[in-house]
Amino acid sequence: MQELLHENKVFEGITYAGKGISGREFDGCTFKHCDFANSDLSGNSFSECVFDNCNLSMAKLNGSKLQDVTFTNCKLMGVDFSGCHDFLFSVAFKGCTLDYTFFGKKNLKKTLFHSCSIKEANFTDTDLTQATFAQCDLLRTVFERTNLEKADLLTAYNYAFDPEKNRVKKLKISAQGALGLLAKYDLVVK
Structure with missing residues (x-):
């Protein structure tokens, strides 16, 4: 990976844990099957x-450009996406672990999250217009x-x-999921 430009290459089994690129x-x-845990991937495209x-x-992505990037069956625990370059930012997640991630102030319109664990993540000030969370666990997010x-x-x-602290017009939720929007009222629903 010493070259500055890599086109249409497959990187398999690479271990860069704790290193920087x-x-x-x-x-x-x-x-495929690469380990970038605790790596500094800042400033890449x-x-x-x-x-x-x-x-x-826990990989660092400050100033990195992510354009039409798909993550499948990946661990992305604790990743802060808020520092990624905003221009053309586009990602999709399938079968990923996104616990403790931070997406603050990102434009995630139409983003797909499918079969992901997204526990205790943070979407403060994020645009999730038409985003899809299919079969995702959003515990304490x-x-x-x-x-x-x-x-x-x-x-x-x-x-x-709290639906009063978010824009929820035409939000698609299940009847069971609607109870999560009433949590702040501490109601007993039977």
């Missing part, structure tokens, strides 16, 4: 890349001043947030 551009690359079965827990208009939480579970 910066100033690199990855276009159309696939990362990832465009149309796929991370498959990788560990990126924070939604504050979040735009959830037309978002789909029909099959998501364990979420609880």
Whole structure:
């Protein structure tokens, strides 16, 4: 990975845990079974890349560009996405562990979260318009001043947030999920 530009390459089984990589551009690359836990990946550009079965827990992404990046069956615990470059920021998550992640102030319109654990994550001031949380566990995840208009939480579970502190027009939720919107009232529903 010493080159500055990598196009359409497959990186498999690479261990960069606790190390740093910066100033690199990855276009159309696939990362399989790679370990980037506690790595500093700041200042890199990832465009149309796929991370498959990788560990990126606690990785630093400050100033990194993530454009059309898909994470499948990855660990991303504790990752702070708020420092990523905003221009063309576009990600999708399938079967990932996103516990304790921070997405503050990110534009995540139409983002797909499918079969993910998103426990104690934070979406403060985030735009989740038309985002989909399919079969996701949102236990103790924070939604504050979040735009959830037309978002789909029909099959998501364990979420609880104040609809008065978020934009929820046309939010799709299940009847069971609606109880999570009433949590602040400490009601007994039978």
